Amino acid sequence: MTGLLTVTGAAKSYRSRTVLDGVDLTVNAGDRLGVVGASGAGKSTLLRLLLAVEAPDRGEIRLRDRPVRPGRPGTMAWFRRAVQLVPQDPFGSLSPRMTVAEIITEPLICLRVPGHHAARVSELLTAVDLDPALAGRLPSALSGGQRQRVAVARALAPRPEILVADEPVSALDATVRVRVLDLLRDVSERNGTALVMVSHDVAAVRRACTRVAVLHQGRIAESGTVGDVLTRPRTEATRDLLAAVPRLPSAAA
Ligand SMILES: Nc1ncnc2c1ncn2[C@@H]1O[C@H](COP(=O)(O)OP(=O)(O)OP(=O)(O)O)[C@@H](O)[C@H]1O
Numbered sequence: 001m002t003g004l005l006t007v008t009g010a011a012k013s014y015r016s017r018t019v020l021d022g023v024d025l026t027v028n029a030g031d032r033l034g035v036v037g038a039s040g041a042g043k044s045t046l047l048r049l050l051l052a053v054e055a056p057d058r059g060e061i062r063l064r065d066r067p068v069r070p071g072r073p074g075t076m077a078w079f080r081r082a083v084q085l086v087p088q089d090p091f092g093s094l095s096p097r098m099t100v101a102e103i104i105t106e107p108l109i110c111l112r113v114p115g116h117h118a119a120r121v122s123e124l125l126t127a128v129d130l131d132p133a134l135a136g137r138l139p140s141a142l143s144g145g146q147r148q149r150v151a152v153a154r155a156l157a158p159r160p161e162i163l164v165a166d167e168p169v170s171a172l173d174a175t176v177r178v179r180v181l182d183l184l185r186d187v188s189e190r191n192g193t194a195l196v197m198v199s200h201d202v203a204a205v206r207r208a209c210t211r212v213a214v215l216h217q218g219r220i221a222e223s224g225t226v227g228d229v230l231t232r233p234r235t236e237a238t239r240d241l242l243a244a245v246p247r248l249p250s251a252a253a
Pocket residue numbers: 014015019037038039040041042043044045046200
């Protein structure tokens with residue numbers, strides 16, 4: 001099977017410091033892939049390449065057969081429709097002066113997605129388990145978990161093929177984390193949207209993902225199913241991450 005999003009031999013340095021050193025990664029349609037790594041492993045850098053915010057110095061990123069390179073917004077619309085970000089911090093990522101409906105519709109307007117946007121807002125709010133009556137509220141009227149659900153709804157709005165989530169629950173309370181992770185897993189399963197979740201938190205990846213790639217010092221140390229890699233780690237890098245796992249409360253919490 002050819003991958004939906006493929007990273008081949010991606011390398012990136014800042015000044016003379018090598019941050020990514022030949023990363024290969026394949027995201028298939030409907031995949032739920034966690035990219036885990038310790039602080040400084042290169043996760044955020046890889047995320048910027050995956051989102052075509054920056055270009056690799058060497059190697060390439062492709063969406064299906066099409067090479068992906070950063071460019072002006074007009075030339076990137078095809079890619080932005082296909083790959084959407086769920087950001088880390090729902091407090092900082094939602095404009096405080098826009099209503100929930102305006103926030104969710106913004107990518108539809110920017111990407112010139114045709115259709116009845118008000119109906120789509122209700123549909124998306126329902127899909128992320130929020131009351132459509134929240135459409136007229138400002139983010140300040142919502143809890144952290146509700147805000148992150150709005151961020152997920154916004155990312156889903158253009159019907160992307162891939163959601164890229166950047167530490168999507170690290171800013172949330174422990175009990176809310178599980179629910180947001182379950183939401184990401186459920187929307188991915190329901191819509192067939194692939195999920196790439198970049199996180200230092202192995203427990204979060206175990207909860208939401210089926211596959212995992214361990215990034216260590218700018219390289220993929222190991223990758224495979226969550227079951228294999230996180231129960232029978234083959235590298236020191238993975239064992240260290242597992243030893244640092246914060247406990248997630250149970251789903252009932
Ligand atoms: N724009 C930049 N300019 C210079 N150095 C950078 C830049 N971006 C990242 N780095 C360096 O690259 C290394 C890897 O950073 P990166 O943020 O990708 O790692 P990370 O795995 O996301 O870490 P963390 O979990 O702490 O965010 C770090 O040493 C960082 O200082």
